[in-house]
Every structure is written in C-alpha cells, then in structure tokens.
Amino acid sequence: MCGIVGYVGPRSAREVVVGGLRRLEYRGYDSAGVAIVADGRIDLRKSAGKLANLEAVLAEHPVAETGTGIGHTRWATHGAPNDVNAHPHLSASSRVAVVHNGIIENFAALRAELQAEGITFHSETDTEVAGQLLGREVGRGATLIEAMRTVVGRLEGAFTLVAVDAQEPGRVVAARRNSPLVVGLGDTENFVASDVAAFIEHTREALELGQDQIVEITADSVSVTDFAGNDAPTRPYHVDWDLSAAEKGGYDWFMRKEIHEQPQAVADTLLGRYTPAGALKLDEIRIDEAELRSIEKIVIIAAGTSFYAGMVAKYAIEHWCRVACEVELASEFRYRDPIVGKGTLVVAISQSGETADTLQAIRHAREQGSKVLAICNTNGSTIPRESDAVIYTHAGPEIGVASTKGFTTQLAACYLLGLYLAQVKGTKFGDEIAAIMADLEGVPDKIQRLLDDSQVILDLANRLTDRRSILFLGRHVGYPAALEGALKLKELAYLHAEGFAAGELKHGPIALIEPGLPVFVVVPPKGRDMLHDKVVSNIQEVRARGARTIVLAEEDDTSVADYADVLIPLPKVMTILQPLLAIIPLQLFACEIATALGHDVDQPRNLAKSVTVE
Ligand code: HGA
Numbered sequence: 001m002c003g004i005v006g007y008v009g010p011r012s013a014r015e016v017v018v019g020g021l022r023r024l025e026y027r028g029y030d031s032a033g034v035a036i037v038a039d040g041r042i043d044l045r046k047s048a049g050k051l052a053n054l055e056a057v058l059a060e061h062p063v064a065e066t067g068t069g070i071g072h073t074r075w076a077t078h079g080a081p082n083d084v085n086a087h088p089h090l091s092a093s094s095r096v097a098v099v100h101n102g103i104i105e106n107f108a109a110l111r112a113e114l115q116a117e118g119i120t121f122h123s124e125t126d127t128e129v130a131g132q133l134l135g136r137e138v139g140r141g142a143t144l145i146e147a148m149r150t151v152v153g154r155l156e157g158a159f160t161l162v163a164v165d166a167q168e169p170g171r172v173v174a175a176r177r178n179s180p181l182v183v184g185l186g187d188t189e190n191f192v193a194s195d196v197a198a199f200i201e202h203t204r205e206a207l208e209l210g211q212d213q214i215v216e217i218t219a220d221s222v223s224v225t226d227f228a229g230n231d232a233p234t235r236p237y238h239v240d241w242d243l244s245a246a247e248k249g250g251y252d253w254f255m256r257k258e259i260h261e262q263p264q265a266v267a268d269t270l271l272g273r274y275t276p277a278g279a280l281k282l283d284e285i286r287i288d289e290a291e292l293r294s295i296e297k298i299v300i301i302a303a304g305t306s307f308y309a310g311m312v313a314k315y316a317i318e319h320w321c322r323v324a325c326e327v328e329l330a331s332e333f334r335y336r337d338p339i340v341g342k343g344t345l346v347v348a349i350s351q352s353g354e355t356a357d358t359l360q361a362i363r364h365a366r367e368q369g370s371k372v373l374a375i376c377n378t379n380g381s382t383i384p385r386e387s388d389a390v391i392y393t394h395a396g397p398e399i400g401v402a403s404t405k406g407f408t409t410q411l412a413a414c415y416l417l418g419l420y421l422a423q424v425k426g427t428k429f430g431d432e433i434a435a436i437m438a439d440l441e442g443v444p445d446k447i448q449r450l451l452d453d454s455q456v457i458l459d460l461a462n463r464l465t466d467r468r469s470i471l472f473l474g475r476h477v478g479y480p481a482a483l484e485g486a487l488k489l490k491e492l493a494y495l496h497a498e499g500f501a502a503g504e505l506k507h508g509p510i511a512l513i514e515p516g517l518p519v520f521v522v523v524p525p526k527g528r529d530m531l532h533d534k535v536v537s538n539i540q541e542v543r544a545r546g547a548r549t550i551v552l553a554e555e556d557d558t559s560v561a562d563y564a565d566v567l568i569p570l571p572k573v574m575t576i577l578q579p580l581l582a583i584i585p586l587q588l589f590a591c592e593i594a595t596a597l598g599h600d601v602d603q604p605r606n607l608a609k610s611v612t613v614e
Contacts, residue, residue, distance in 0.1 A: 001075040001608040002101035003027040005198045006162045006172040009189020009219045013069030020198035021071045023246055025051050026399050027194060028075030028608040031086035035097035037169045038064030042097045046086035068169050070162050072099035075608035079124030089128045091135020092119050098134060098163040100127035101194060102179040103613050105157035130161050138165055144173045145216050152227050162192055175214045179612050180354045183207035183215055183222055190217040196239050197246045197397055204239040208380040237380060245396045253601040255400030259587050260451055263444040265405040268394040269412040274437050278430050280420040285389040287371050292424045296343035298325040301333050301361045305403040305487060306349040306410060311480035312579050313414035320422040330357035334364045344370040351398060351406035352610035353381025362386060375413045377406060391417060400602050401609045402491045404587050407484060411580050415440055439573055443580050446571035450584040457585045460566055461592035464518055470495055471519045473502040475535050478522035481579040485520060485586030491604050492594035502538040515546030522582045523553035523560055524575050539563045552582050
C-alpha cells in the first residue's frame with residue numbers, strides 16, 4: 001500500500017516520477033502528489049483521488065522541469081483522503097519534502113513535541129511529523145542524510161521515507177524499516193521506489209535493500225548505510241520481466257489480463273521443479289531433509305486470498321504427508337501467543353512478500369525457534385529474505401488489486417511443497433507422486449479450455465447485475481474455492497457475497513436462502529468417497545428453497561444436470577487439485593459483473609495491493 005518514487009538524473013523528474021506513480025497506482029489511489037527540487041525551492045503539487053487528478057493539476061500548474069523529484073500515491077491510514085493529507089508533506093520552512101509508506105506509531109507524541117516548539121501542522125497524517133523533524137534537523141545545519149539518520153532514531157513503527165531538500169538538488173535520501181523500498185540502477189540516473197514496476201521502463205537493474213537501511217542516490221552514485229551510518233550490504237539483481245508485463249496488452253483491465261495469463265503462470269510455477277528422474281527439486285529450500293523429517297506440525301500463515309490458498313494446502317499436506325497442519329490468519333497469529341517452536345514448520349504465503357501482518361507473524365515464529373518457508377511472488381522481497389526457505393511462484397507482476405494468478409500460482413506452489421514433503425518423509429511412493437505431478441502438469445491446458453469456453457459465465461454475470469447477494473458453497477477443497485469466489489465478488493462488485501462449507505449450511509446460513517437467490521456450488525469430482533453425493537444433496541436443499549443454482553461440476557458428471565439452473569463444466573482433475581480449475585469461472589464472473597456495474601476493476605474502492613500496514 002502506498003506507492004513511492006524518487007528520481008535523480010538528466011530527464012524531467014516530473015515525467016519519470018509521474019510515469020512511475022502510474023505503474024504503482026495499484027498500491028493506493030486515495031491521492032497523489034509530487035515534489036520537484038527547483039532552484040532552491042520545492043515545487044509541490046498534490047491532489048485527492050486518482051493520479052489523473054494530479055496530472056490535471058500539473059497540466060494547469062506546471063512544475064519546474066528539473067532532474068530531482070519524489071512522488072507518492074496514497075492509501076490513507078491516518079487522515080481523510082483529501083488534498084491536504086496527500087503526500088508529499090513539507091517541513092515548516094518548506095525546505096524539505098517527504099513521502100512515506102507505513103505508520104509512525106509515536107506520531108502523536110512527536111507532534112506534540114514539535115507543536116510545543118511553535119511548529120504548525122497542516123495535515124492529520126502521521127507522516128507530517130517526519131517532514132517536520134527532517135526540516136528541524138536541516139535547519140540546525142545537518143545535511144539531508146544526517147537529518148534522516150537522526151530522525152529514524154526518533155520514529156517507532158513502520159516506514160519507508162523518501163525525502164528531498166531544496167538546498168541539496170541532485171540528491172534523494174530514503175530510509176526503510178518494515179516497508180518496501182528498492183533502488184533502480186540506471187546509466188547517469190538512479191531511482192528509488194516501492195517496487196521495480198516504477199522504473200522498469202528505464203532499467204531492469206535493481207538493488208535489494210535490507211531492513212533499517214538508508215540510501216542516498218545522485219545521478220551517478222548510490223550509497224547505502226545502516227541507520228548508524230556504517231556501510232551496509234546490498235544485493236544487486238536483474239529483473240526477469242520487462243515493461244510489457246506491466247502493461248495491459250490490449251485487455252480492458254489488468255485483472256482480465258492476469259486471469260488469462262494463468263495457464264502460463266501456473267506452468268511457470270511448476271517449471272523445473274520435477275526432474276526427469278522423478279524427484280521434486282525445490283532448490284530454494286535451505287532446511288536440511290533430516291530437519292524436515294522431524295517436523296511435527298505445520299502452521300500456514302497468510303491473509304486474504306493467500307489464506308484461502310493456505311486452506312487448500314492444509315488439505316493437501318495432511319493428506320499426502322500425514323503431518324498436522326493448521327492455517328492461521330497472519331493478523332491473529334502473533335497476538336494470541338501461538339504454540340510454535342523447533343518442531344514446527346511455519347509456511348508464510350504472500351504474493352508481494354511485504355504483507356505487514358505476515359511479516360510480523362514470521363518474525364514471531366522465528367523468535368520461537370520455528371523454521372519459516374515462504375511462498376511468494378516477488379523476488380527479493382522482505383518475507384522471503386527473512387525466511388529459511390522460499391518457493392517463488394514466478395507469476396510475473398500482479399497489478400490488478402484482486403488477486404487471480406497470484407492465487408492459482410500459490411496453489412501450485414503449495415501442491416509442490418506438499419509433494420516435496422511427502423517425498424522427504426516417504427509418505428508417498430514415487431509413482432504416486434508421479435501420478436499427482438502428471439495431473440498437475442496437465443492443469444495449465446485445462447485452465448486454457450475454461451478460458452476459451454467462458455461465454456456462459458460472462459453472459460450469466462451480465463444477467464445478474466441487479467443482485468445484492470450471492471452465495472458460494474463448497475466442501476473439502478471446494479470450500480476455500482467458494483470462499484475465494486465470494487471474496488472476488490466482494491472486492492470488485494461490492495455485493496454481499498459469502499462462501500460456506502456446504503455441509504454447514506443447515507446449521508444456520510440456509511436461513512439466507514430465498515427465492516431467486518443465486519448460489520454457486522463447487523461439486524467435487526465423482527470419486528470413491530461420498531463427498532460428491534453429499535454436495536449434490538446440498539444443491540437440492542437450497543434449490544428446494546427457491547435458490548437459483550449455478551453448478552460447477554466435472555464435465556461428464558451427469559448427476560447434477562437436473563439440479564443446475566446454470567451448469568459450468570470443469571475439466572477432469574483429481575479432487576485435491578480442483579480449486580485450480582473451479583476458481584477460474586468465479587474470477588471471470590466477478591471481473592465481468594464488476595465491469596457491467598461500471599466499477600473500476602483494477603482499483604476497487606477502499607482497497608490497495610500489497611498490504612504493508614498492520
Ligand atoms: N500513514 C500514511 C501512509 C499510509 C500508508 O503507508 N498506507 O499503506 C498516511 O496515512 O498517509
């Protein structure tokens with residue numbers, strides 16, 4: 001949440017910074033602003049609402065076209081999303097401008113201290129104290145980097161701060177603690193940003209920063225120190241995707257593009273993980289096999305869509321590996337004194353690798369002696385850096401705020417983890433793993449078939465735009481798929497949408513059923529157990545009460561046709577892998593209904609991607 005860009009170089013900083021903000025807008029769109037260093041002063045422009053509003057302001061009131069500037073796109077935590085609270089924030093003397101991602105937890109005390117010195121505050125944000133503190137330090141004669149070192153020592157909480165000083169043109173100083181920041185390395189120009197998308201059109205060479213580091217960029221230098229001013233280690237890396245991955249490529253929404261990228265994305269997650277000799281190879285796992293064999297319990301920590309991927313992982317891991325597995329919301333985990341320790345493997349799932357709740361949870365788990373394995377999409381982000389092992393999903397950038405390929409690639413990574421643990425623990429024979437892998441490797445083509453045959457679900461979405469409530473039912477792994485389907489609809493269509501375990505319905509939620517209520521039902525494949533038949537009974541129960549049923553069932557499952565108002569056939573796959581397919585029509589449905597309702601699918605209200613605040 002919140003997108004930050006800083007630039008120093010020969011081009012127009014306004015152009016580079018606004019271009020960067022455009023690519024970061026998915027991180028927040030409550031307001032946007034820029035500060036350009038110009039001839040001993042700061043040119044500040046900001047506006048509530050989306051970036052387009054800022055661009056209109058800039059067109060009417062141009063800024064100086066110099067080569068030093070910073071910018072911000074906001075997801076508000078402290079203070080309403082208006083012009084005044086928009087970043088950048090200025091110091092009292094207007095000499096320093098700062099942008100911020102995070103929450104400064106002791107801002108009230110700092111604000112009182114500064115007010116007692118006669119400083120007037122203009123905004124309700126926590127951020128403004130950082131600008132005022134920096135201004136106070138440079139006013140006392142400090143350079144901007146010296147000021148930053150002093151100020152970070154006063155702040156509690158999470159922050160990425162990026163600042164400029166009107167009296168130090170050609171220089172941007174940034175600091176980070178628990179919020180993301182990367183450096184882009186150009187030729188006679190350098191960048192800082194919340195993520196690489198901001199500068200990908202200018203350079204694919206980046207520098208990964210660690211926690212509690214300060215970076216100073218000029219056009220031809222980058223220096224990184226710790227908060228005390230000592231040289232700090234950094235890791236340069238090459239970004240393995242390019243500008244086209246961060247553009248819509250002819251689709252109306254990033255989300256629709258990302259839904260359609262799923263066959264490739266899931267294939268990329270699986271690529272190279274299963275050797276021709278029939279062994280799973282997860283080379284980012286730096287926990288030795290003896291230790292993995294001694295694991296007594298697995299705790300999966302995640303939030304939002306990743307949490308539902310974690311629920312599926314629990315079914316797979318317990319079934320394949322016979323290890324007890326819990327799934328826990330990251331935001332609840334740390335605050336309830338969880339029982340984890342040496343015998344526990346904690347699995348953290350986060351698309352961005354920066355999810356604040358998940359990050360704090362893994363830190364807590366490691367303090368208790370647990371090993372942590374991260375499932376993550378963002379190379380070099382904080383959660384994998386602080387984990388003992390990582391499985392990258394290789395989905396490419398996910399820009400739509402509602403996760404799609406993020407979810408399916410997390411599922412694929414969870415299945416790989418489950419099979420790997422089964423291999424290490426010897427709970428599955430090689431030929432059993434081979435059979436599951438063969439099914440898994442067939443999934444990308446089956447997702448493609450679902451995408452090719454999506455007209456039924458798109459038509460349905462256009463017919464249901466007048467509904468205020470829609471339910472989703474599933475059992476076993478169909479249950480988390482139902483929850484994720486409902487979440488997509490809440491996020492995008494702002495409808496009352498709920499997912500239920502189908503068997504739980506009669507314990508209360510069935511009271512919600514009224515004539516005409518649309519109910520999606522994920523039906524498990526017809527297998528050896530009774531699960532399928534139980535779900536078919538659940539369909540009949542809601543139908544008997546007037547629900548309109550939209551049934552997702554295996555393509556040759558003839559037993560459901562009589563109970564389905566709309567039937568969505570799913571290609572055949574083993575039960576445990578079915579969420580990879582069942583979720584596709586549900587994603588398409590949410591995207592289409594939100595489009596038909598006239599909503600901004602990529603930037604749904606009140607949301608932002610990469611939840612970097614707790
Ligand atoms: N606390 C600051 C920055 C918000 C943020 O980082 N959101 O993710 C504000 O409210 O402006």
